[in-house]
Amino acid sequence: MNSHDAHVTGPDLAAFAALLADGTRAGFCLALLDGRAWTAIELARHVGVAASTATEHLNLLVAGGLLAQERQGRHRYVRLAGPDTAALVEGLAAMAPRTVAPPRSLRAANRGRALARARTCYDHLAGALGVAITEAMTARGLLDWAHGPRLTGRGVVWLGELGIAPPPATGRPPVRSCLDWTERRPHLAGAVGAAICRHALDSDWVTRLGTGRAVVLTDIGRRELRDHLGLSDEMICPGERAGG
Amino acid sequence: MNSHDAHVTGPDLAAFAALLADGTRAGFCLALLDGRAWTAIELARHVGVAASTATEHLNLLVAGGLLAQERQGRHRYVRLAGPDTAALVEGLAAMAPRTVAPPRSLRAANRGRALARARTCYDHLAGALGVAITEAMTARGLLDWAHGPRLTGRGVVWLGELGIAPPPATGRPPVRSCLDWTERRPHLAGAVGAAICRHALDSDWVTRLGTGRAVVLTDIGRRELRDHLGLSDEMICPGERAGG
DNA sequence: AGGATCCTTCGGTGCTCGCCGAAGTGTCGT
């Protein structure tokens, strides 16, 4: 195990980046950022290519280690390989130029607004909601950004009040910052971000909107966020009124 | 400035990743990870392409925001746009598959060994040396990894003893972890990592080996590392004897 | 068994993109 003897000429950065350098494959990965497993056909339809084309791309992504797959009967389920790959896709996406195109339909416009308002990002909350929670936690002294994001002692207590146990010290950083696409401000990621998101879903603060990544804040969630973080509706959805 | 009205269909991940999906451009970025500014011709020769080809690639990388450039007379100096882009390239490189190829010459083999031993990575120290420093700091309680890497109070004192002022709280995280290509273990990055690297170069702990990223530990550095971190030669270069 | 669905394999097509060399522009040194 002497890595000095392996004549490492350097990582094959180009081959790896090429995995994401195709519109179809990038679309797959962005879709998979919702953290769930998709079937091949779902992904194919999502980006509008033939099933055979999707198969080829999925083979590449799995072979490249970006995606993990499980086969169940006639279904091929794929998901992002892990939190680190998700973080990589996030980071790349945050730095990539935005494509600003007019929505193709009213339905698409509504979906876009819902996504901007609140969505899951791999396994944590993003959008205006995710950013608002993060900033409220900072304002209340639950997060400390002096040395990068860190949960304070009060933050640990606060988590406990919600019934969330502080995540065990595994390899995954407890608190990570993830730059939001729509808000261009950071929201909370990492193990704690995931725990909060799970709690929000389990306790019906938010519910999934259809089958995508969009979530919608419930009345329960609105009350809990006000009580626990002092968040008003205005602070979460400035100038908007959340629909059913 | 209501970002919800801009119909953001999502980041153009593919276009951005395509910047790094070419062997020549990836070679440029990996070379620029040494944190210095290179001229177009230097980069062209480094990867072995014509000057005209290099120009085209540099145009793309600059337009894409990955590289920044300054023109001085007949020279075009390019460098990575900033620490965040450097972090992105690092992260991608760490996750990319290694290309293990036999070195083309004795000279190349020596260069590879020198790089594995100690090198700069953008603006901090990497290789066996960088990893050894990071692990020694952890062992001495200067770094705390419980909530992601963080400098402890003793760490701040230790920096002071070296004559390094704790970096101001700018946007850049003071301490960041960067996965080492050759060691596959994390080394210290971020503002503190950069400060330590600068100190190591200023105080002649290490000196640049030629014009590349490789550095070599001096006798001064060897003594200082032993006195300040308890690092023995064995711990820095297991099974090797550093040459002049 | 039969049909529907999900996935895969296999040619074939068309286009993008990286590369070079030659010629041209601007800058530096003498």
Place this chain on the structure above:
DNA sequence: ACGACACTTCGGCGAGCACCGAAGGATCCT
């Protein structure tokens, strides 16, 4: 002014690759 050098522009070539449709498994449902 002149050559040397760094860089840029342009035309053309060749390879790689993303795409599709058709055909062939594999699996589930009735």
